[in-house]
Amino acid sequence: MSAIKIVADENIPALDPLFGQLGQIYRLPGRSMSADQLVDADVLLVRSVTQVNRDLLQGSQVKFVGTATIGTDHVDETALADLGIQFASAPGCNADAVTEYVLSVLLHLADEQSFSIFDKTVGIVGVGNVGSRLAARLQALGVKTLLCDPPRVDQDPTISDQFMSLTHLLNQADIVTLHTPLTHQHLHPTHHLLNANNLPFLKPNAILINAGRGPVIDNEALLSFTEDRPDVTLVLDVWEKEPEVNRQLASHVRIATPHIAGYSLEGKIRGTWMLYQAYCAFTDRSPLLRFEDLLPKAEVTSMTLSETASLLPPVKLLYDPYHDDRAFRATLVSDTVEQRRLFDLLRKTYPVRREFSALKLNLSDHQLAHFKALGFSVSET
Structure with missing residues (x-):
């Protein structure tokens, strides 16, 4: 049996460990995917920048479409059903x-x-x-x-x-x-x-x-x-x-910021992993990898807070929105074509951002409830 052909948005992470075992992966810019690139594809994996509709898939041999996103407004699900194509999204991934x-x-x-x-x-x-x-x-x-x-x-x-x-x-x-x-x-x-x-x-x-x-x-x-x-x-x-x-x-x-609210490393990898699970179910095979197997160790794994620490310091360590704000504003040039290119480039080259759960906080008893509520791992000092 020949290997399946998987066409995927070039910015979807963890494709090789998850889908590389299943077939040959061809990475393309998501915003400019065209029907002629999908004629002999078996699987299509996209993000929100690709408009998936009848014009894109008519005449192809695609049997499975997955979007590594919560939202599905970029996908014509009725057209996919009419064409007999299985569809999966990643609700809750990010x-x-x-x-x-x-x-x-x-x-x-x-x-x-x-x-x-x-x-x-x-x-x-x-x-x-x-x-x-x-x-x-x-x-x-x-x-x-x-x-x-x-x-x-x-x-x-x-x-x-x-x-x-x-x-x-x-x-x-x-x-x-x-x-x-x-x-x-x-x-x-x-x-x-x-x-x-x-x-x-x-x-x-x-x-x-x-x-x-x-x-x-x-x-x-x-x-x-x-x-x-x-x-x-x-x-x-x-x-x-x-x-x-x-x-x-x-x-x-x-x-x-440039549509990166959901761009944590965990969120992005979880989206691909959910599509992998859906494809395994579609093809009646058992998943070989767990989500935890795909996550690298965070650069900072623990932090000790004084009794007077506010909620902001550990949050700021993991994510400061003003960093993204400054980078984004630098791309807002008057040339519209260049601005669009830079918007996508920011998202393509987005730095690693970890979720609160990746950081364990060591703190006093009276602080435990608030930091746990935020989503941090906590331990009493």
């Missing part, structure tokens, strides 16, 4: 990474703006893989959270008292963070969910974070809004027309 991006942003802003997150109310819009984990960590910390997710309430009306409308959330939350998928034709579409009509409902001095999908916020409306409301702090990891970014909007954003 949910912890996105959660920790938001927590890091909040702790950095708290330090910068001299507030305590324990005094704030955080509104979470979209309570799926990411939103639910963020809510759990914030609630474990003792931070008040408000939740908005109409599709979940539709599925289970008995939980309606745990959720509120978007308007009420915007009116009440000090911090609003968005974690919805991008949907257009749906009972509750999220395209331009935040727009000129409801952005003004944000409280004075609110913080607005989007680490979900760029078009969930109408970026033109957001630019107009923020010019009138400079009191609102913006944190954007995703952009409506990325890899092209509205430079004028970016100039009003306090922390701007």
Whole structure:
């Protein structure tokens, strides 16, 4: 039997240990994949930058498509089903990474703006893989959270008292963070969910974070809004027309990053591993590798904190969003073609970032609960 041909986005990690044993891997730039490159492929592995549709796959011999991402709005699942192609995604693969991006942003802003997150109310819009984990960590910390997710309430009306409308959330939350998928034709579409009509409902001095999908916020409306409301702090990891970014909007954003909230090493490798598991199930074979087998040892594995240490130092050791902000702003050149190229280059060459669980903290008893709630491994000194 001849080896299968696997076409994969060149930026998907851990391809060789996971899929190299199964066939021949051909790596391609994800954003420019074309139908003629897939004619004799058996497996296609992508990320969110590849539009997977009938035009891409018609006439190919592809039998399995996997996206190493939580979101699937770049995949025409109906077309895949019509073509008899098995599809798999990686729900939750980088949910912890996105959660920790938001927590890091909040702790950095708290330090910068001299507030305590324990005094704030955080509104979470979209309570799926990411939103639910963020809510759990914030609630474990003792931070008040408000939740908005109409599709979940539709599925289970008995939980309606745990959720509120978007308007009420915007009116009440000090911090609003968005974690919805991008949907257009749906009972509750999220395209331009935040727009000129409801952005003004944000409280004075609110913080607005989007680490979900760029078009969930109408970026033109957001630019107009923020010019009138400079009191609102913006944190954007995703952009409506990325890899092209509205430079004028970016100039009003306090922390701007190039769609890397989920780019922890664990998150990226977990996505590939989940596709490997799905392909093994599809072909009725037993997986030969565990997720833990794929992770290298972290450069820093433990840290001892004094009794007076704040929450920020270990978080900052693992992830400082301002590093990404500075690198990103340096790419926002006036030449649109070059800007798009640099956006993708930042993501392709993204440095290793570990999740909180990779670091064991040695600290006093009264600090254990908070750092454990954040997601760190903890040990009492």
